[in-house]
Amino acid sequence: MFGDHIIFGTLLAGSLCLHLVSTDTCPAGAMPGLPGIPGFPGRDGRDGVKGEKGNPGIPIKPYEVIKKGEKGEPGIKGRPGKRGHNGEDGIRGPLGPPGEPGDPGNSEGSSSPLQSAFSVSRATRSLPEPNAVIRFSTIITNVNGHFNATLGKFICKIPGTYYFVFHASSKEKNLCVILMHDDKKIVNFCDHMQRNSQQVSSGGLAVYLKENEKVWLVTNSYNGLFAEGRKADSVFSGFLIHAH
Ligand SMILES: *[C@@H]1O[C@H](CO)[C@@H](O)[C@H](O)[C@H]1NC(C)=O
Numbered sequence: 001m002f003g004d005h006i007i008f009g010t011l012l013a014g015s016l017c018l019h020l021v022s023t024d025t026c027p028a029g030a031m032p033g034l035p036g037i038p039g040f041p042g043r044d045g046r047d048g049v050k051g052e053k054g055n056p057g058i059p060i061k062p063y064e065v066i067k068k069g070e071k072g073e074p075g076i077k078g079r080p081g082k083r084g085h086n087g088e089d090g091i092r093g094p095l096g097p098p099g100e101p102g103d104p105g106n107s108e109g110s111s112s113p114l115q116s117a118f119s120v121s122r123a124t125r126s127l128p129e130p131n132a133v134i135r136f137s138t139i140i141t142n143v144n145g146h147f148n149a150t151l152g153k154f155i156c157k158i159p160g161t162y163y164f165v166f167h168a169s170s171k172e173k174n175l176c177v178i179l180m181h182d183d184k185k186i187v188n189f190c191d192h193m194q195r196n197s198q199q200v201s202s203g204g205l206a207v208y209l210k211e212n213e214k215v216w217l218v219t220n221s222y223n224g225l226f227a228e229g230r231k232a233d234s235v236f237s238g239f240l241i242h243a244h
Contacts, residue, residue: 161209166217174193181214
């Protein structure tokens with residue numbers, strides 16, 4: 001192999017002399033000859049020595065080999081699941097706004113249960129017991145029967161505001177009429193009589209009552225209540241003004 005190189009170099013040096021420096025270094029006086037015909041191409045050289053092992057290649061990634069498929073269509077919607085357990089009760093909300101006003105009432109609704117009124121008169125000429133319930137045993141009016149004549153007391157069945165009034169005839173004797181509300185004296189109306197005179201005294205007031213509270217009249221030691229039928233009456237009345 002080295003021998004070939006040396007031969008090739010020598011031939012090349014000779015050719016240069018003919019071509020480039022013929023007028024200076026070659027002998028003078030003679031015309032240079034024409035260049036020779038190029039030789040035939042040499043034969044292929046022998047195979048070279050086997051090269052060193054190359055660096056490892058970059059590994060291919062799986063997705064570079066397995067091509068990803070197209071996205072599929074959505075599946076059919078499944079059936080609804082079973083109802084879950086009830087949650088705990090929430091906190092009570094705030095009060096709502098007031099409702100619309102109701103329709104006008106019917107003045108002929110006498111069968112309405114929200115009514116209560118009574119007027120009773122005393123049916124005896126004898127004076128009531130002092131410091132005792134004044135009894136009125138003649139029933140003039142007793143809507144829904146809330147006045148108990150046996151007890152001589154009004155018993156509230158419809159909570160609300162009531163008005164009570166009495167008109168008591170008296171003659172020749174002082175009279176005090178006290179309006180009671182569940183064993184509490186609310187008002188005391190007294191008249192002091194002249195001898196041989198006769199008059200009617202009255203009193204009344206509005207009272208708020210809860211269910212089963214009672215209202216009645218009593219006298220104290222001034223018990224000159226007089227009731228003589230055609231000549232004079234003593235009457236106790238009460239009625240519901242407004243139910244609550
Ligand atoms: C009046 O009250 C008495 C005693 O509570 C009772 O026995 C009677 O039935 C009542 N009368 C009426 C008409 O409710």
